[in-house]
Amino acid sequence: MSDRRLGWLLLAPALALLGGLTVYPALWVIWLSLHYRVPVFSISRWAGLAHYAFLVVDTRFWNAAGVTALFTVASVALECGLGLSMALGLWGQRRARRAAVALLLLAWALPSVVTAKMFEWLYHPAGGLVNFLLGGRPINWLGDPLLALPALIAADVWRTTPFVALLCYARLLTIPGELYEAAEVDGAAGVQAFARITWPLVRSILLVALLFRTLDALRAFDLMFVLTGGGPAGSTETLTVYAYRALFQTLQVGFGSAIGVVVFALVMVVAVGYLRMIHRQEAGA
Amino acid sequence: MAPRPARAAAALAVLLVLLAGGCHERPPADGPITLVFKHAKILGPADPVPGLLRRFEAEHPGVRVQSEALTWSSDEQHQFYVINLEGGSPPFDVMMLDVIWVPEFARAGWILDLTARVPAAERDAHFASAIEPAVQDGRLWALPWFMNVGLLYYRRDLLAKYGLAPPETYEELVRQVRVVQAGERDRRLDGYLWQGKQYEGGMVNVLEALWANGTRLLDEQGRPFPEPERAREALAFMRSLIERGVSPAWVTAADEELTRRPFGDGRAIFLRGWPYALDLFELPDSRVRGRVGVAPMPRLPHGRVGAASTGGAHLAVSARTRHAALAVELVRFLTGAAAQRAMTEGAALRPSRPALYRDAGLIARDPTLPALLPLILAGHPRPITPYYLMLSTTLQPEFSAVLVGRKSPARAIRDGTAQVLHLQEALTR
Numbered sequence: 001m002s003d004r005r006l007g008w009l010l011l012a013p014a015l016a017l018l019g020g021l022t023v024y025p026a027l028w029v030i031w032l033s034l035h036y037r038v039p040v041f042s043i044s045r046w047a048g049l050a051h052y053a054f055l056v057v058d059t060r061f062w063n064a065a066g067v068t069a070l071f072t073v074a075s076v077a078l079e080c081g082l083g084l085s086m087a088l089g090l091w092g093q094r095r096a097r098r099a100a101v102a103l104l105l106l107a108w109a110l111p112s113v114v115t116a117k118m119f120e121w122l123y124h125p126a127g128g129l130v131n132f133l134l135g136g137r138p139i140n141w142l143g144d145p146l147l148a149l150p151a152l153i154a155a156d157v158w159r160t161t162p163f164v165a166l167l168c169y170a171r172l173l174t175i176p177g178e179l180y181e182a183a184e185v186d187g188a189a190g191v192q193a194f195a196r197i198t199w200p201l202v203r204s205i206l207l208v209a210l211l212f213r214t215l216d217a218l219r220a221f222d223l224m225f226v227l228t229g230g231g232p233a234g235s236t237e238t239l240t241v242y243a244y245r246a247l248f249q250t251l252q253v254g255f256g257s258a259i260g261v262v263v264f265a266l267v268m269v270v271a272v273g274y275l276r277m278i279h280r281q282e283a284g285a
Numbered sequence: 286m287a288p289r290p291a292r293a294a295a296a297l298a299v300l301l302v303l304l305a306g307g308c309h310e311r312p313p314a315d316g317p318i319t320l321v322f323k324h325a326k327i328l329g330p331a332d333p334v335p336g337l338l339r340r341f342e343a344e345h346p347g348v349r350v351q352s353e354a355l356t357w358s359s360d361e362q363h364q365f366y367v368i369n370l371e372g373g374s375p376p377f378d379v380m381m382l383d384v385i386w387v388p389e390f391a392r393a394g395w396i397l398d399l400t401a402r403v404p405a406a407e408r409d410a411h412f413a414s415a416i417e418p419a420v421q422d423g424r425l426w427a428l429p430w431f432m433n434v435g436l437l438y439y440r441r442d443l444l445a446k447y448g449l450a451p452p453e454t455y456e457e458l459v460r461q462v463r464v465v466q467a468g469e470r471d472r473r474l475d476g477y478l479w480q481g482k483q484y485e486g487g488m489v490n491v492l493e494a495l496w497a498n499g500t501r502l503l504d505e506q507g508r509p510f511p512e513p514e515r516a517r518e519a520l521a522f523m524r525s526l527i528e529r530g531v532s533p534a535w536v537t538a539a540d541e542e543l544t545r546r547p548f549g550d551g552r553a554i555f556l557r558g559w560p561y562a563l564d565l566f567e568l569p570d571s572r573v574r575g576r577v578g579v580a581p582m583p584r585l586p587h588g589r590v591g592a593a594s595t596g597g598a599h600l601a602v603s604a605r606t607r608h609a610a611l612a613v614e615l616v617r618f619l620t621g622a623a624a625q626r627a628m629t630e631g632a633a634l635r636p637s638r639p640a641l642y643r644d645a646g647l648i649a650r651d652p653t654l655p656a657l658l659p660l661i662l663a664g665h666p667r668p669i670t671p672y673y674l675m676l677s678t679t680l681q682p683e684f685s686a687v688l689v690g691r692k693s694p695a696r697a698i699r700d701g702t703a704q705v706l707h708l709q710e711a712l713t714r
Contacts, residue, residue, distance in 0.1 A: 145691055
């Protein structure tokens with residue numbers, strides 16, 4: 001057996017597994033999205049691109065797309081900014097670093113539904129801690145269409161900033177101290193040392209964190225599902241919540257799949273974009 | 286004596302039945318038959334389900350019933366069923382269904398037709414509002430297991446203090462809130478709590494307002510909003526409760542528990558809720574123990590009576606079960622009078638059989654039963670249609686938009702009508 005054939009043979013199980021677990025379902029969903037399929041009514045017929053044509057004029061879809069975009073940009077920007085600051089803070093801290101890391105992990109380790117339930121009570125307008133800390137004014141966090149999305153973004157930031165912080169912190173730990181000593185000798189300290197040493201070294205890992213967080217945020221589901229159900233007035237309904245409602249609540253399998261395909265395409269485009277950036281950076285470094 | 290061919294045919298029929306029996310229902314000699322019963326975990330002082338299942342097993346030697354718990358959230362239960370029933374052979378025989386799913390599952394062909402398997406008298410022993418949703422195209426698809434109905438909870442002590450009787454109309458309720466709040470001078474005492482979140486519970490509250498104003502969501506032909514003006518008034522009234530401060534603004538994000546707790550802490554005068562809260566309000570450490578009354582839901586100007594939504598759980602048999610006869614027997618056993626009595630005694634659930642509400646022995650265990658009977662009799666089922674969930678999820682954002690003041694009621698009704706018509710067109714084309 002040639003090396004080449006052996007190579008393929010060894011790869012085969014992994015390829016088969018990946019194909020079976022990811023490619024096949026993805027193709028199946030695309031196939032479904034080209035059909036009218038509502039099992040309850042025994043409806044199953046070809047639809048072509050009709051579902052996609054409807055999405056173009058569907059106000060609920062565009063609302064969900066807007067909510068998803070806003071949620072993604074705001075939560076990811078805050079998470080990366082705060083995460084990096086936390087990592088730098090931890091790094092400069094001398095005492096109780098381990099305890100701080102453990103505390104950080106706690107927020108991230110909570111199951112997201114538990115986090116959501118916890119925030120439901122934190123945000124409670126009458127008895128919630130948030131309003132109590134703000135002086136007892138009955139702010140209607142989850143019931144006001146202007147406040148509900150920011151409230152969810154804050155909950156998401158609370159939950160996932162530690163993830164970004166830990167990634168960055170791990171990177172910071174690998175930067176040799178000599179670099180800074182050398183910089184100090186050369187008269188570069190403070191902001192300059194950060195700009196010339198820390199930032200270039202931490203940037204690549206931040207990009208990875210950004211990639212993970214963006215992909216997660218684009219598919220955001222559990223927080224809104226538990227806390228607001230997509231309300232009030234659809235102001236927190238993301239694309240995945242809309243897809244879920246179509247697929248599992250109203251059993252419009254074809255239409256729901258079409259929304260799923262749009263989310264999938266969106267995620268792919270973003271992922272490829274990020275991967276290119278990461279690649280370029282590695283090539284440049 | 287019958288002629289030969291007939292006897293031969295009879296013998297053949299017997300043989301076929303035996304063979305068929307041999308194929309479908311293995312005799313106990315091959316090991317016990319296992320029925321899988323899928324249901325939500327029953328809360329309450331003592332879960333009566335295991336005891337009931339052991340009793341069923343004792344009455345049916347060679348049969349084992351395996352009870353499997355569903356997740357707590359109703360959405361997840363629905364999702365579980367859809368995936369398993371649509372996919373092919375579901376790993377269960379008997380299942381607990383939310384009443385609003387029964388027409389949908391029947392239409393999908395996922396559950397067994399019980400019409401010929403359940404005597405009419407047994408069907409009639411349940412509340413009509415519990416049987417109606419289980420009937421689709423004139424056939425019976427499930428039997429009610431326990432019952433739910435919307436209630437108006439009120440603070441008996443506060444109303445008595447100001448010489449008020451429970452309100453029959455919503456305007457009366459608003460006046461009473463004003464009187465009590467003016468007298469108590471407690472900024473933390475809210476008026477009327479209800480569920481306005483964008484979810485099924487919010488839908489229930491809107492439906493109740495429509496009925497209270499003498500109209501409905503769908504007419505006999507399934508057309509939405511047959512009397513748009515009355516529907517508009519009902520929605521406008523719900524919004525006005527918030528604008529006038531009768532209800533706090535946060536009811537627009539509230540579900541059952543978020544409203545039940547403040548009322549239970551003594552921080553509201555009225556609450557729209559389900560019967561389970563009654564038991565919680567009467568717990569020894571409850572702050573409102575002995576101070577809570579229940580009344581029928583009030584009415585709006587065009588309604589003759591207020592009407593609460595009914596709800597509850599039904600039991601159905603999977604269409605793919607290999608033990609249909611036994612599974613139906615299990616359903617009939619669990620929905621029977623003896624089992625429902627055990628459910629009422631052991632769990633905080635109310636039976637679907639009116640006779641049990643007049644049963645002195647059971648009333649001694651659950652004194653709330655007589656008060657609940659007239660409320661359930663006056664209750665309405667939600668629209669009985671296989672596409673109820675579609676209807677509900679389509680309209681929820683529209684109603685929510687009215688409650689938070691983002692859309693006028695008229696606009697929401699117009700937009701909602703257009704969406705429902707689009708949906709119906711896509712489904713019936």
